[in-house]
Amino acid sequence: MKVLDTDFARDFIRMCNDGWSFGWHEANGGNASYRMRQAEVNEVKSGFRIRSWERIDTEVPTLAGECFLITASGSHFRNIAHDPKRTLGIIEVDRTGTAWRPCWGFKDGGRPTSELVAHLINHEVRKAATKGASRVIYHAHPANIAAMTCVMPADPAVFTRTLWAQLAECAMVIPHGVELIPWEVPGSLGLAIESAKAMEHTNAVIWPHHGLFVSGDTLDEAFGIMQTVDKAAEIYLKARACGTANTSSISNDDLSAFSREYDLGLSRRNLHAEPLLDLPVRVIERVERVQETAPAETSKPQAGAPSSEVLASMPWTFSFPAASAQPVELAEAMPASAQSADTVVAQPVQPMEAAPMQPVQSARPAVQPATQPTAQSAEPVYRFGMRLR
Ligand code: 2HA
Ligand code: ZN
Numbered sequence: 001m002k003v004l005d006t007d008f009a010r011d012f013i014r015m016c017n018d019g020w021s022f023g024w025h026e027a028n029g030g031n032a033s034y035r036m037r038q039a040e041v042n043e044v045k046s047g048f049r050i051r052s053w054e055r056i057d058t059e060v061p062t063l064a065g066e067c068f069l070i071t072a073s074g075s076h077f078r079n080i081a082h083d084p085k086r087t088l089g090i091i092e093v094d095r096t097g098t099a100w101r102p103c104w105g106f107k108d109g110g111r112p113t114s115e116l117v118a119h120l121i122n123h124e125v126r127k128a129a130t131k132g133a134s135r136v137i138y139h140a141h142p143a144n145i146a147a148m149t150c151v152m153p154a155d156p157a158v159f160t161r162t163l164w165a166q167l168a169e170c171a172m173v174i175p176h177g178v179e180l181i182p183w184e185v186p187g188s189l190g191l192a193i194e195s196a197k198a199m200e201h202t203n204a205v206i207w208p209h210h211g212l213f214v215s216g217d218t219l220d221e222a223f224g225i226m227q228t229v230d231k232a233a234e235i236y237l238k239a240r241a242c243g244t245a246n247t248s249s250i251s252n253d254d255l256s257a258f259s260r261e262y263d264l265g266l267s268r269r270n271l272h273a274e275p276l277l278d279l280p281v282r283v284i285e286r287v288e289r290v291q292e293t294a295p296a297e298t299s300k301p302q303a304g305a306p307s308s309e310v311l312a313s314m315p316w317t318f319s320f321p322a323a324s325a326q327p328v329e330l331a332e333a334m335p336a337s338a339q340s341a342d343t344v345v346a347q348p349v350q351p352m353e354a355a356p357m358q359p360v361q362s363a364r365p366a367v368q369p370a371t372q373p374t375a376q377s378a379e380p381v382y383r384f385g386m387r388l389r
Contacts, residue, residue, distance in 0.1 A: 001043045003069075003104055004084060008040050012069055012088070015138070015219045016080040024140035024226070025077035030211065031113035033070040034219065035123055035135045036090070041067045044090075048103040053094060057189060060120045061097035062127060068093075070119065072110040086110060093120070115139060118192035118213070125199045126215040134203070134215050136222040141211035144233035149180075149208040151240075156180040157273035159206065164266075165249040165275040166232040166239075168258070173228040175264040176202035183208050204229055246277040 003009050012034050019025050019032075068091050071080070075087035089105030091112055100112070100120075113119065119137045126134035152159050160177030164170050179198030184191035184207070195213050198205040203215040204225050212229055216222030239246060250258075252271060259266040 002047060003044045003090065006040060006044060008034060008036065009069060009084070009088075011219050013081050013084055015223050016071065016077050018223065019138075019140050019226070020077040020080070022142070022227070022230075024142045024211075024230070026141060028074045028076050029141040030077055030139050031071045031115045031119065032136070032138045032222075033068045033113075033119045033123070035063075035127070036067045036069060037135075044104070048090070050092075051102045053099040053101045055099050056093075056097075056120060057117050058121060058192075059097050060093060060124045062124050063093045063120060064095050064097045066093050067091065067103065068119070068123075070112045070116070072106055073112060073114050075110070083107075114187035115192070117189060118187075118195055121192045121196045122199050122213070122215060125196045126203065129200060130217065133217040136216045136219050137213070138216070138219075138222040138226060139207075139211060139213045140226055142226065142230035142233070144230050144237055145206060145212050146209055147237055148233045149206060152276060154180060154182070154208070155273070156206075157269050158276055160270040161273035162236060162275040162277070163229060163232040164255060164270070165246075165277065166235040167228075168250065170228055170232040171250075171255060171258060171264060171266060172262060173225055174202070174204050175259075175266055176204075177267065177270040178202060178204045178206050178212075178229065180206045180208065183210075186210065249275060249277055 012032065016025075016032060019030060024030060070089060070091060071077075072087050072089055077087075080087045085105050086107040087110075089110060089112060090103045091100045092103050093100050100116075102111075106112075118139075122137050123134070126137070148159070148162075152162065156177065156179050159180050160174075163174070163178065179202050181191075181194040181198055184194055191207070195205050195207070199213075199215065205213045207213060212226055214222050214225045214229075216225060255266060255271055258264065259271070
């Protein structure tokens with residue numbers, strides 16, 4: 001059978017095209033891969049045109065011998081449905097998990113996505129975490145998620161709880177919440193490894209100022225996570241843009257009942273984080289306050305943070321705790337009742353202008369073990385493609 005006549009290839013192309021239609025793939029943004037079943041490989045391998053092996057910058061021994069349908073480096077999702085043999089390809093991983101070779105597609109010398117290592121390492125992690133069920137890694141650039149990373153504290157529990165507060169479906173689709181990693185260079189090993197650490201706990205990882213990286217057992221699941229998280233982020237941004245505090249949101253009791261009813265296993269860490277639903281405040285005042293209290297080495301703006309000139313030109317924007325800038329002083333300034341090891345406290349709702357600015361604590365608690373099946377019983381001692389012991 002020809003690759004393009006198979007269900008898996010058709011569904012993969014449809015997912016890519018839908019992502020393009022949703023506006024998640026500007027230029028060559030985003031990438032996707034599907035770990036093929038052996039029966040699917042057998043069905044199409046007579047049409048393979050094998051090229052030579054190339055080294056992987058890491059080791060993925062639990063993927064040895066597996067084949068992946070994957071987007072090509074530099075390909076535009078807009079073109080995938082129109083020119084799949086150029087914009088997609090199939091690769092095979094060798095018997096040692098240290099090399100790959102193209103078998104199909106990549107017309108005119110194309111190569112797999114620049115995030116190949118991130119895909120392979122994370123396939124390895126998710127394959128172990130789901131006892132082999134996970135087959136899809138999908139990365140896109142949904143604008144609402146990137147926008148949220150501009151205004152939210154760098155705290156995965158607050159991020160998760162805020163997303164869950166927006167629409168009921170969200171907790172159902174991402175019961176393990178989102179993880180949030182630091183900024184990393186696109187295509188770097190650092191990005192691959194940070195994502196893989198996060199993917200031990202969840203299948204949705206936010207890359208700040210970049211996009212979302214998800215996994216799924218099926219193409220539908222991966223696409224559904226992307227869409228649901230982006231939609232929750234969109235609702236959040238729309239509600240915030242009204243300039244008023246939320247009059248209601250999904251409460252902890254609501255979520256707990258939801259979790260019990262559908263056996264979602266929502267973790268305490270995420271459930272008890274305070275969603276960030278307060279009024280907009282003057283960011284410039286907050287930044288100045290943090291700068292006043294921060295010692296020199298920690299008062300540097302975060303990479304990618306706007307300069308004070310840029311902030312001064314923004315009359316109103318959202319409040320966000322400057323937790324990473326100065327956690328110790330901020331924590332000391334908090335009332336004792338608000339300081340708890342396993343909760344994250346957002347700023348209480350205040351009328352604009354009326355109350356003095358309050359610092360916001362964002363304690364990042366230790367990540368709790370996932371309630372879903374994990375890799376513990378699986379064999380590999382490799383973690384994130386690195387030989388750790
Ligand atoms: O494929 O999205 O993260 C281009 C990217 C890199
Ligand atoms: Zn990207």
